[in-house]
Amino acid sequence: MRDVDLDAVRTFVAAADAGRFQDAAAELSITQQAVSKRVAALERKLGVRLFTRTARGAVPSADGQAFLPHARALLRAEERALASIGPGRRALRVDVIGRRLGPAAVLRDFHRAHPGADLDVVTFPDADTAVDAVRSGTVDASFRAVTMPGRRLPGEVGAVRAFDEPVQLLTGPSHPLAAARAVTPAELARHRLWMPGLVTGTESAAYYDALAAAFGLTIEITGPDFGAEPLLDALAGSPSLATFVGDRTRLVWPVDHDLRRIPLRDPEPVYPHSLLWHRANPHPALTALRAHLHSAHPARTDTGTWVPAWAR
Incomplete structure (x- = not known):
């Protein structure tokens, strides 16, 4: 046959x-x-x-x-x-940096607002892979902080600042800042900040390197990265360790951990997520996603926030 x-x-x-x-x-x-x-x-x-x-x-x-x-x-x-493979027939394929992180939460908001939009959510390990996937058509869009230093996008790849995610401090109940309603980034200079999941050369590392340099912080990345649960266990039992998380990051921990998410203020550090897409991509759900981000997450122009110089 x-x-x-x-x-x-x-x-x-x-x-x-x-x-x-x-x-x-x-x-x-x-x-x-x-x-x-x-x-x-x-x-x-x-x-x-x-x-x-x-x-x-x-x-x-x-x-x-x-x-x-x-x-x-x-x-x-x-x-x-x-x-x-007809226009609008297949699922919109979108890369997010992690399924528990802010971009995935924003994508869930979009799906609630557009329940008829069929989505295929994937994760790529780094921004270079994500850009190549958008360029080749492997994915329709990607959420990345692509304005990190030294990055130039191919001409056919569009990018727009999609949303700014406030960064919070996460501590255990015995940490000196556990009862604070908010803290300034400068106050963290004398505290241990531990982010074992950061990988040198990635967009996240570039952001937190800039944050540390701007406010005199020391962020430790030593030790193996066993994932979120061991990190939360370590924070719960430590009177000195703290870490940073995005305010849309989904974290679940046992009740007796009693972890604290503490806002940062004066200024408020925000992580600059961008949306990437191929300029020739006609998928109607991509147009709807871009419109949703524009209306639901307008650009922040207030002077009370901080982003790295390369993201401004």
Whole structure:
């Protein structure tokens, strides 16, 4: 069955349904001679006679009757395959830096506002991979802090500051700042800040390096990164360790951990998430996502926030 001509299969089904080659030709907008040629070519390919000619037209032979349901299935498969890649038919594929982080939360907000939008959420390990995926069409969009130092985007990749996520301090209950309603970044200079998940050279590391330099902080990245749960366990039992989290980051911990999320103020550090997309991508859900971000997360122009110089 390799290399079977689907036009010939479609012609066979039309002729079987119509009962006459002339009627099938009219339905398909081709000549009766073309119908005969296609059916004959399919019969040669299959090695059987598909029709029995009668005075009233053509009826499927025994082999034709056996092949007919499979022929219909082939045409339905063709329709599904074409529909899956039609404009707006396939899911909008979006890269987020992590499924528990701010971009994923914003994407969930978009889906609640547009429940009919089908989404396929993926995660790539770094910004370079994400940019390449947008450029090649592997994904439709990506949330990244792509304004980090030294980054130049390909001309066909668009980028816009999508939303600014406030950064918070996370501590255990015995930390000296645990009862604070808010703290300034400068107050953290004498405290231990631990972020074992930061990887040198990534967009997150670039942001927190700039934050540390701006306010005289020391951020430790030593020790193995075992994930969120061991980090939360360590914070809960420590009177000195603290870490940074985005305010939209989803974290769940046991009740007895009693961890504290403390806002930062004067100024408020915000993480500058951007949305990347291919400028030639026509997916309607991408247009809807960009419009949603523009309306739900307008650019912040207040002087009470801080971002690295390279993100301004």
